Amino acid sequence: MTPFEHGIFFYILFVSLIPAIIIGLLEKKLKYYGTFLSLCMMLLFIGRNKAELLSFLGFYILQVILIKLYFLIRQKTDNIWIMRIFVFLSILPLCLVKFSRFFTSSTLGFIGISYLTFRTVQVIIETHDGLIKEIKLIDLTYFILFFPSISSGPIDRSRRFEKDINKTLTRKEYIDCMGNGIFRIFKGVAYKFVIASLIYTYWLSKIPSNFSINNIVQCMYAYSLYLFFDFAGYSSIAIGTGYFLGVKLPENFNMPFLSKNMKEFWDRWHMSLSFWFRDFIYTRFVMNAMKHKWFKSRYTSSYLGFIITMLTMGIWHGNVINLRNLTIN
Numbered sequence: 001m002t003p004f005e006h007g008i009f010f011y012i013l014f015v016s017l018i019p020a021i022i023i024g025l026l027e028k029k030l031k032y033y034g035t036f037l038s039l040c041m042m043l044l045f046i047g048r049n050k051a052e053l054l055s056f057l058g059f060y061i062l063q064v065i066l067i068k069l070y071f072l073i074r075q076k077t078d079n080i081w082i083m084r085i086f087v088f089l090s091i092l093p094l095c096l097v098k099f100s101r102f103f104t105s106s107t108l109g110f111i112g113i114s115y116l117t118f119r120t121v122q123v124i125i126e127t128h129d130g131l132i133k134e135i136k137l138i139d140l141t142y143f144i145l146f147f148p149s150i151s152s153g154p155i156d157r158s159r160r161f162e163k164d165i166n167k168t169l170t171r172k173e174y175i176d177c178m179g180n181g182i183f184r185i186f187k188g189v190a191y192k193f194v195i196a197s198l199i200y201t202y203w204l205s206k207i208p209s210n211f212s213i214n215n216i217v218q219c220m221y222a223y224s225l226y227l228f229f230d231f232a233g234y235s236s237i238a239i240g241t242g243y244f245l246g247v248k249l250p251e252n253f254n255m256p257f258l259s260k261n262m263k264e265f266w267d268r269w270h271m272s273l274s275f276w277f278r279d280f281i282y283t284r285f286v287m288n289a290m291k292h293k294w295f296k297s298r299y300t301s302s303y304l305g306f307i308i309t310m311l312t313m314g315i316w317h318g319n320v321i322n323l324r325n326l327t328i329n
Contacts, residue, residue: 192233
């Protein structure tokens with residue numbers, strides 16, 4: 001089952017959030033129920049596919065071992081190459097899934113493996129940076145498995161996430177969260193199931209397939225708007241669901257079509273992904289290049305950093321598109 005796609009999922013979601021609402025109104029911590037619910041939802045998404053279930057369990061166990069082991073190693077050394085080895089091992093399952101279609105016809109991986117990998121890599125890197133001082137298994141598990149953003153984001157950060165889940169909300173604070181959650185869910189439903197559907201049904205699907213400038217321009221605008229309302233709608237529903245669990249996920253879109261240029265558009269579109277690649281690839285490459293004086297000009301470092309970042313993101317996006325029919329993203 002794909003999250004936030006069918007009526008049956010929304011029914012299951014509504015029923016499963018009732019205990020969360022009761023717990024929140026009683027001013028109790030939501031993280032234990034949230035962890036249990038996230039695990040149940042992951043099993044629901046995987047369904048009866050034994051291969052995906054084994055992939056998911058293997059992935060989770062591997063990532064927890066890597067994170068806990070690296071945390072212990074980091075207490076004794078800050079060798080950057082050890083961190084890089086652990087990051088490589090962390091992304092290895094994702095790489096195998098992305099490129100498995102070149103050497104096997106079997107479906108590898110499970111829904112959400114990309115976004116789970118983003119979470120685990122962030123934990124390893126920030127452990128190396130000394131920003132993460134403690135790793136609790138329950139908090140780590142909840143962060144990795146948090147289901148509302150499992151399929152397409154937004155991408156959260158562990159330290160911010162843990163502050164939310166370890167905060168006990170007052171009844172008034174939780175009622176405010178529910179209000180925000182209801183608004184975001186209804187907004188997302190309107191975007192995804194009304195506006196995006198209307199654009200597809202009455203515009204995008206009506207564009208003739210024959211080559212012409214008019215058809216190309218129409219397709220460009222129609223698909224861009226359809227993609228925005230579909231994706232922004234999903235993100236809004238995910239953020240709204242998070243509010244019911246006491247988690248305030250980061251925003252993913254900020255009116256991108258009001259941008260004045262492409263750079264501003266990039267900063268407003270799928271922001272959590274762009275900021276993740278900026279922080280953990282671009283910025284680190286540029287800082288290392290300047291620190292070790294790899295190039296004479298800092299502009300060369302910046303330009304090359306952009307190329308590496310965009311190339312990495314392009315490879316990831318390309319395989320996401322190819323694999324979406326297999327419900328892996």
